[in-house]
Amino acid sequence: xxxNSGFRRVPASAIRAFITDALAAAGLPQDDAAKCxxxxxxxxxxxxxxxxxxRLPQYVRRLKAGGxxxxxxxxxxxxxxxxxxxxxxxxxGHLVMSRAAETAIALARETGxxxxxxxxxxxxxxxxxxxxxxxxxxxxxxxxxxxxxxHMAVWGGADPLLGxxxxxxxxxxxxxxxxxxxxxxxxxxxxxxxxxxxxKSMPPGWMVNTATGEDVxxxxxxxEGLLLPIGGYKGSGLAxxxxxxxxxxxxxxxxRDVVDFNADDKSETNTGHFxxxxxxxxxxxxxxxxxxxxxxxxxLKESKRLPGVDEIRIPGDRRRECHxxxxxxxxxxxxxxxxxxxxxxxxxxxxxxAAR
Amino acid sequence: xxxNSGFRRVPASAIRAFITDALAAAGLPQDDAAKCxxxxxxxxxxxxxxxxxxRLPQYVRRLKAGGxxxxxxxxxxxxxxxxxxxxxxxxxGHLVMSRAAETAIALARETGxxxxxxxxxxxxxxxxxxxxxxxxxxxxxxxxxxxxxxHMAVWGGADPLLGxxxxxxxxxxxxxxxxxxxxxxxxxxxxxxxxxxxxKSMPPGWMVNTATGEDVxxxxxxxEGLLLPIGGYKGSGLAxxxxxxxxxxxxxxxxRDVVDFNADDKSETNTGHFxxxxxxxxxxxxxxxxxxxxxxxxxLKESKRLPGVDEIRIPGDRRRECHxxxxxxxxxxxxxxxxxxxxxxxxxxxxxxAAR
Numbered sequence: 001x002x003x004n005s006g007f008r009r010v011p012a013s014a015i016r017a018f019i020t021d022a023l024a025a026a027g028l029p030q031d032d033a034a035k036c037x038x039x040x041x042x043x044x045x046x047x048x049x050x051x052x053x054x055r056l057p058q059y060v061r062r063l064k065a066g067g068x069x070x071x072x073x074x075x076x077x078x079x080x081x082x083x084x085x086x087x088x089x090x091x092x093g094h095l096v097m098s099r100a101a102e103t104a105i106a107l108a109r110e111t112g113x114x115x116x117x118x119x120x121x122x123x124x125x126x127x128x129x130x131x132x133x134x135x136x137x138x139x140x141x142x143x144x145x146x147x148x149x150x151h152m153a154v155w156g157g158a159d160p161l162l163g164x165x166x167x168x169x170x171x172x173x174x175x176x177x178x179x180x181x182x183x184x185x186x187x188x189x190x191x192x193x194x195x196x197x198x199x200k201s202m203p204p205g206w207m208v209n210t211a212t213g214e215d216v217x218x219x220x221x222x223x224e225g226l227l228l229p230i231g232g233y234k235g236s237g238l239a240x241x242x243x244x245x246x247x248x249x250x251x252x253x254x255x256r257d258v259v260d261f262n263a264d265d266k267s268e269t270n271t272g273h274f275x276x277x278x279x280x281x282x283x284x285x286x287x288x289x290x291x292x293x294x295x296x297x298x299x300l301k302e303s304k305r306l307p308g309v310d311e312i313r314i315p316g317d318r319r320r321e322c323h324x325x326x327x328x329x330x331x332x333x334x335x336x337x338x339x340x341x342x343x344x345x346x347x348x349x350x351x352x353x354a355a356r
Numbered sequence: 357x358x359x360n361s362g363f364r365r366v367p368a369s370a371i372r373a374f375i376t377d378a379l380a381a382a383g384l385p386q387d388d389a390a391k392c393x394x395x396x397x398x399x400x401x402x403x404x405x406x407x408x409x410x411r412l413p414q415y416v417r418r419l420k421a422g423g424x425x426x427x428x429x430x431x432x433x434x435x436x437x438x439x440x441x442x443x444x445x446x447x448x449g450h451l452v453m454s455r456a457a458e459t460a461i462a463l464a465r466e467t468g469x470x471x472x473x474x475x476x477x478x479x480x481x482x483x484x485x486x487x488x489x490x491x492x493x494x495x496x497x498x499x500x501x502x503x504x505x506x507h508m509a510v511w512g513g514a515d516p517l518l519g520x521x522x523x524x525x526x527x528x529x530x531x532x533x534x535x536x537x538x539x540x541x542x543x544x545x546x547x548x549x550x551x552x553x554x555x556k557s558m559p560p561g562w563m564v565n566t567a568t569g570e571d572v573x574x575x576x577x578x579x580e581g582l583l584l585p586i587g588g589y590k591g592s593g594l595a596x597x598x599x600x601x602x603x604x605x606x607x608x609x610x611x612r613d614v615v616d617f618n619a620d621d622k623s624e625t626n627t628g629h630f631x632x633x634x635x636x637x638x639x640x641x642x643x644x645x646x647x648x649x650x651x652x653x654x655x656l657k658e659s660k661r662l663p664g665v666d667e668i669r670i671p672g673d674r675r676r677e678c679h680x681x682x683x684x685x686x687x688x689x690x691x692x693x694x695x696x697x698x699x700x701x702x703x704x705x706x707x708x709x710a711a712r
Binding site: 079080081082083085110111112113114115117140153154155156157158159161162167169171178180182186208210213230231233234235237238240241242244245248249250251254255256276278279280282283284289292293296299300301303304305306307308309311312313314315 | 439469534648
């Protein structure tokens with residue numbers, strides 16, 4: 001559970017309070033700051049270490065530089081009984097995507113299924129957060145985003161024209177939502193950044209050097225390479241197709257139009273997402289479905305194992321266990337990250353993590 | 357384009373006529389036989405070699421053994437304004453899924469998006485066929501099936517509890533539909549069967565021997581191994597999640613309940629699928645969207661290439677080129693397959709391929 005020595009354990013409540021104060025100091029209304037903090041700390045609890053408080057310094061930089069709109073007028077246009085388009089007015093992605101998920105759930109209650117597209121949004125944290133929202137409401141959730149930087153080439157290519165464009169699917173079960181949250185790359189760039197911050201080297205197969213064709217293993221030299229897709233041309237094709245649905249269909253960025261938000265704090269990213277919610281109750285009673293899901297998951301977990309495998313794990317296992325363990329023991333934060341956050345606290349004039 | 361020496365080139369029209377006669381001789385009404393033949397020959401034209409006429413002997417065996425219902429009463433229950441459940445009454449999968457796709461397109465015209473689940477269906481050929489139907493109607497198509505045999509284990513497992521559960525996405529472009537059709541395994545079992553028929557050996561990484569953990573490379577010994585997922589735990593997780601949506605949500609088979617239709621000609625498979633159709637016109641004018649798709653695809657194809665790569669290819673390129681080339685020159689059929697089909701013709705008392 002990533003409890004490397006030297007990491008400090010910080011309660012999620014302290015992280016939440018710190019993020020709230022920092023975002024409010026950076027200009028967000030108090031309620032919006034608290035909502036972002038709740039979702040970002042949830043990312044930390046679920047083990048999405050590259051998508052929680054780790055992102056705060058970058059978000060604050062963007063808010064200060066005018067790259068994010070601290071006081072957006074988020075609007076929802078219902079395009080048809082079961083479809084809507086959310087315009088995020090360049091607000092924090094967490095606020096925009098929460099609104100989109102709520103809209104999808106409300107529409108799906110009426111029509112059975114809903115597809116909500118999103119434009120003019122921003123980085124919204126881990127995809128699993130939003131696939132889980134319909135699942136928590138007794139629905140199927142499906143979510144995709146055009147990632148906020150292009151760290152992959154199309155299969156055979158050497159230009160960074162594709163993002164990690166994740167796919168997340170949430171399904172209710174008797175033990176809470178089962179959430180698959182997968183990048184179409186072997187790893188996310190956030191993971192690479194986390195490795196770089198911790199000075200860890202990457203295994204082969206994660207990134208390719210586009211000039212030499214060799215593996216990049218030094219995470220600090222990630223700028224020389226590009227991420228590799230899962231399944232070769234398949235993962236590349238999936239990133240293209242999901243991107244065409246989350247981006248251009250919503251008049252949002254894709255391909256050459258993507259703004260690298262790691263390199264540019266000022267330009268609007270016009271991030272696109274989409275979320276689907278499907279109301280299970282239209283197909284069968286929810287408890288009958290979750291009982292079937294539980295039976296099948298149980299059969300998978302109790303099935304014969306390959307030699308050397310101690311336990312079979314299915315999507316969401318790590319997420320759920322991590323959430324429980326970190327709720328008890330706190331979120332492990334790396335010393336370099338804590339130093340960054342202390343510096344940020346001083347800049348913003350808010351109490352540091354340690355004082356909470 | 358798989359034009360190996362020794363292959364005979366057969367016009368798609370001859371294949372279509374042969375399949376129609378064979379299925380009619382096996383008990384299908386003439387119109388249904390023609391519809392299946394059209395879709396199966398389309399699979400052959402698009403290069404889905406393991407999903408076209410290659411499957412005919414097995415389909416006929418199942419029809420004769422009572423495993424397929426030759427005269428099904430396919431019903432559609434509209435569960436909500438944007439959702440429906442199709443009960444295939446154990447008919448040919450092609451007929452059932454065509455009906456589901458038509459239903460999804462019709463509902464999406466009214467509500468913007470539709471999700472149609474399917475139960476009591478059967479093997480329906482390549483996933484791309486059905487994702488393309490909404491795309492041909494100016495919509496986004498998304499399709500999944502629970503595969504008709506379990507040739508994969510859950511990640512870490514050694515029991516065959518998962519199928520190749522494919523995901524297909526269709527998007528309209530200025531040059532026709534762009535169709536991604538990907539198994540969640542590195543290859544489909546149909547491809548393995550085709551390799552076995554042709555006596556070709558498989559590259560490492562396709563299948564693992566569950567007892568030894570080593571690669572299976574002899575396609576004829578595929579029974580000793582299981583297919584491997586793309587991206588390790590990711591592909592496994594995707595197969596699980598897609599399976600829970602296409603199977604149990606429709607009260608269709610998944611996991612331990614899947615009937616291996618390669619080993620059993622008699623038992624009903626209760627195959628589940630789902631298809632989503634999204635009406636692009638609700639988001640923007642269709643031609644504005646296809647223009648954006650064309651621009652992005654062009655930018656991907658013209659981007660910088662890795663050393664040694666002659667051409668960048670995107671989803672659907674091979675499919676479209678293959679369709680054009682095979683329409684001109686005929687579908688290449690391997691001699692062992694032609695021998696099987698000749699034997700089938702004799703059994704059914706219909707004219708063989710060569711006489712058409």
